[in-house]
Structures are given as C-alpha cells and as structure tokens.
Amino acid sequence: MTERRLTVLFVPESAYGPTNNCVGIGDVLRRRGHRVVFAAEASWKGKLTALGFEEDLVDLAPPSEGEQDAGQFWKDFIRDTAPEFRKPTIEQLETWIKPVWEELIAGVKYCEPQLRGIIERVQPDVIVEDNVVCFPALLTAGKPFVRIMSCNPLELRTGDVPPVFSGYPAADRSGWAQFREAYDRSHRALWEEFNAWVVEQGAPALPELDFIHEGATNLYVYPEAADYERALGPSWHRLDSSVRETDEKFELPTELRDGDGALIYFSLGSLGSADVELMRRVIGVLAGTPHRYIVSKGPLHEEIELPSNMWGAEFLPQTSILPLVDLVITHGGNNTTTEALHFGKPMVLLPLFWDQYDNAQRMDELGFGVRLDTYRFTDEELTRTVERLLADHALRKRLADVGAEIRRRDGLRRAADLIKGAASSTT
Structure with a gap:
C-alpha cells in the first residue's frame, strides 16, 4: 500500500x-x-x-x-x-x-x-x-x-x-x-x-x-x-x-590540519556572537594556548580577527564539525548542547540568556561539562578548565558511550x- x-x-x-x-x-x-x-x-x-x-x-x-x-x-x-x-x-x-x-x-x-x-x-x-x-x-x-x-x-x-x-x-x-x-x-x-x-x-x-x-x-x-x-x-x-x-561536508583547513594540540570548536551561536566584546575576550585568552580552534564568528564576523591557531567563518556547518573536535566551548544553546552530546563531546559553557543558563547548569551538575561565569571568568580559569576536560579520559569514554546511545535512538x-x-x- x-x-x-x-x-x-x-x-x-x-x-x-x-x-x-x-x-x-x-x-x-x-x-x-x-x-x-x-x-x-x-x-x-x-x-x-x-x-x-x-x-x-x-x-x-x-x-x-x-x-x-x-x-x-x-x-x-x-x-x-x-x-x-x-x-x-x-x-x-x-x-x-x-x-x-x-x-x-x-x-x-x-x-x-x-x-x-x-x-x-x-x-x-x-x-x-x-x-x-x-x-x-x-x-x-x-x-x-x-x-x-x-x-x-x-x-x-x-x-x-x-x-x-x-x-x-x-x-x-x-x-x-x-x-x-x-x-x-x-x-x-x-x-x-x-x-x-x-x-x-x-x-x-x-x-x-x-x-x-x-x-x-x-x-x-x-x-x-x-x-x-x-x-x-x-x-x-x-x-x-x-x-x-543537511549541513555541507567540512574539510579541516590546512592551517589547522597540520597544527599541534587538541582541536576545539568555539561558538556562541548566531545570536550570542553578536556580543563582539565577549567574542574577542574569549579568543584573546585561547590564543595563548597550544591548541587549534574552529571559530563560528557569527553575523559581525568582519569585526572579529583570529590569531594564527584559529580558523573561522561567519557560518559553519556545525553538525559536520562536531565529530572532528575534542572539546566544545559554547553558549549552551539547546541545539549546540544536544548536538555536542550526540557526538559525545565535553563542553565549556558560557551562558548568555534564556535557557542557556539551564543547559549550562545541567551539563555542569551531571559532569558533562563545566559552567563558567560568562563575564567574570579569569584567563587562568578558562585555560585550566580546557586542559582539565581534555585530560579527563574517563569523561571522554563516558561521553562516547552516551553519544553512541543517543545516535542509536x-x-x-x-x-x-x-x-x-x-x-x-x-x-
């Protein structure tokens, strides 16, 4: 029939x-x-x-x-x-x-x-x-x-x-x-x-x-x-x-492919990235780490300059990028939060508005990520959190299992x- x-x-x-x-x-x-x-x-x-x-x-x-x-x-x-x-x-x-x-x-x-x-x-x-x-x-x-x-x-x-x-x-x-x-x-x-x-x-x-x-x-x-x-x-x-x-396929840019360190995705979402001052603050702190970053620059992308350990664009095929990375730094929007879990990735969460505080808190209290104070974190606090999550092999195994079950459903x-x-x- x-x-x-x-x-x-x-x-x-x-x-x-x-x-x-x-x-x-x-x-x-x-x-x-x-x-x-x-x-x-x-x-x-x-x-x-x-x-x-x-x-x-x-x-x-x-x-x-x-x-x-x-x-x-x-x-x-x-x-x-x-x-x-x-x-x-x-x-x-x-x-x-x-x-x-x-x-x-x-x-x-x-x-x-x-x-x-x-x-x-x-x-x-x-x-x-x-x-x-x-x-x-x-x-x-x-x-x-x-x-x-x-x-x-x-x-x-x-x-x-x-x-x-x-x-x-x-x-x-x-x-x-x-x-x-x-x-x-x-x-x-x-x-x-x-x-x-x-x-x-x-x-x-x-x-x-x-x-x-x-x-x-x-x-x-x-x-x-x-x-x-x-x-x-x-x-x-x-x-x-x-x-x-529906996202297009993503090929890692040469400048990141040949670099050292972990690969990290940074996005404050299409709305949060409009806070250019905050974007610049996070980028400035991460520039001093030994890792590589893919940055979703958002609608004001022309106002955001990236250092040599970063590559980014206004729009990125997020669901094609997440499987490639080791860690996600996010505003805690529901799409990014659930997509990071779908692919089994730990998160650093910098909530800005609406339900992002709830997602950040939930990931933190479950141990899937760390919630930071978006406008009051210190440079050391952010870099220390990144290093701790990258080194937590038990968490990475736990999240890999969570992601596999999510994808199965x-x-x-x-x-x-x-x-x-x-x-x-x-x-």
Whole structure:
C-alpha cells in the first residue's frame, strides 16, 4: 500500500536553533515523499527553498527596507540588550526575559492574519510549531497540531524541577520559590493580556502563566542521559537528539590540519556572537594556548580577527564539525548542547540568556561539562578548565558511550514518525 502524501506546515521561531531543528525533521519527511512547507519569518527567504522546501513566509513586524539576514531582528535585539546578560538571572526577568516575551507577542499579533492566509493556501494535514509562544491561527485551523520544544525541557514547568531561565541547580531548592514569585510578579499582567487576546482569536485559554499551549502530540529535544527526573504525560515524547543531515561536508583547513594540540570548536551561536566584546575576550585568552580552534564568528564576523591557531567563518556547518573536535566551548544553546552530546563531546559553557543558563547548569551538575561565569571568568580559569576536560579520559569514554546511545535512538526519524502519526490520527 502506498503511503499517503502529507502536507506538513512547519512554523519555527526565527532564530537559527528552532529553524535548523525543523529543517532536520522536515528533510526526513521531504525525502519520504511528503510536501513540506515553511511558514518562517521573511528574512529566511530563499534559504529554505534551497534545501528543497516550499516557503510561504510571514512578517513579524512591518517590513524593513532592503534585504535582511536570516533572523536579523533577534541579532539586533541581542546586540542592543547584551548588558543585561551581566545581571543575575532573577534580575533579568524584568529587564530582559519580559521584553523578549513582549517582542514575541507583538510579532504574533502582527502576523496572525498572514498565518490564517497561509493555512488557507497550504491546506496542511498537520501543523508543527517549534516556538515558545502561541500563534492562535495554528490552533483554530482545525488541523492536528504538534508542538516541538527545542529549548531546555524546564520550559515545561512543573514544581519538581528548577524554574526555567534560572540556571539554578536541581539539587538545591533554596532559591526556586523566590524565582517563581519574581516571575509571577513580573509576567502576570502581560500573560493576562495576551491570554485574553488569544481567546478573542478563538483559541483555547493558555495554561497558567504559560505563553503557549500543548498539542495533542508534543516533542522535546533532550537526551535521556541529561534529562530531569520527572513524569510527563503520555502526549510528551522525548527526542534524544535532532541533528539535521543537511549541513555541507567540512574539510579541516590546512592551517589547522597540520597544527599541534587538541582541536576545539568555539561558538556562541548566531545570536550570542553578536556580543563582539565577549567574542574577542574569549579568543584573546585561547590564543595563548597550544591548541587549534574552529571559530563560528557569527553575523559581525568582519569585526572579529583570529590569531594564527584559529580558523573561522561567519557560518559553519556545525553538525559536520562536531565529530572532528575534542572539546566544545559554547553558549549552551539547546541545539549546540544536544548536538555536542550526540557526538559525545565535553563542553565549556558560557551562558548568555534564556535557557542557556539551564543547559549550562545541567551539563555542569551531571559532569558533562563545566559552567563558567560568562563575564567574570579569569584567563587562568578558562585555560585550566580546557586542559582539565581534555585530560579527563574517563569523561571522554563516558561521553562516547552516551553519544553512541543517543545516535542509536535516532531522534530525527522518531520525530518524523510522530508527526506522521499525528496527521494520520485524524484520517
């Protein structure tokens, strides 16, 4: 019997992490013969069709003059608000986390009519959203709705795990209640206003203090080896990883291939690398070590000079590079964190914002990496941490075993199967 060809509509957040996650899953579905359409933000124009997908894009704000880089809005936002990252996470709730929600909600309201038009044109069999905020049009379309959570799983808030965005340890509950009270105090009025608007659009009311609904099928990306100990409902399915297979192959540059020392990958992500001062600080410290570095320079790459033991570019095929390296220095974004575990690599984590603190803390408390204070680490602290992780052969063996099990579970195809199953459940 021939498999029914589905039309799958992906609606990812504009940032690279969620979009790349959807690209990986969508590519599996596309190669199985299904029609895959992306309702991504307009700055992604042409980048998704180049991968074989259809694009039906949305504006989250009035269009800017001229062409923008993919995700440019959030790159600018991060660059302009970077001073907030130096504050304790509980202080960022009012001055950074809340403004992010406000920007996200403004985008939702602006594009709601566009999304309704896209759904009418595309006529999807299933709608897949990888974002942190509700788009009512996706819930009122009368189609199966799949939510992907490609942030740290603390985003699914329950009382038996640390509060999301806190970076607090799982073994010490002393600050949990205070952080949750601060979140309630800073966010309740915004949530109430947004919830009322969501209901006005015909969608169900939002869960208490959450800005997004669950779907009938829900996927989250985090390896079992790193996950939090708690019971989730039957609609939730773990993907141990979701590593796209669309990245181009990577050949190690000659200047690094012939060098000495370990090979290390350094990336603060497409958004974090917009903090050029921080990039320069880390690069300056690492320049004095005997190791070789591949550097993801990001959108402001022209402002970042690399010493002789480093090579880098604005964009790099990260999933093709990670298997080659001995260590990863990262901001702790969910994609990079789970991809490093997928390939069994230890990490030095320099969190900047959002769930990166939670990922950094989790890797540190499990012994998969070391969390440093991003803006207060000393030169010696960073170099000593790099040397210790490189010399820890027991950790490297442990991570190699973790990575092998993650790869065996093949989260990418599991996600495709679950999305297909969600679409088929109504037919």
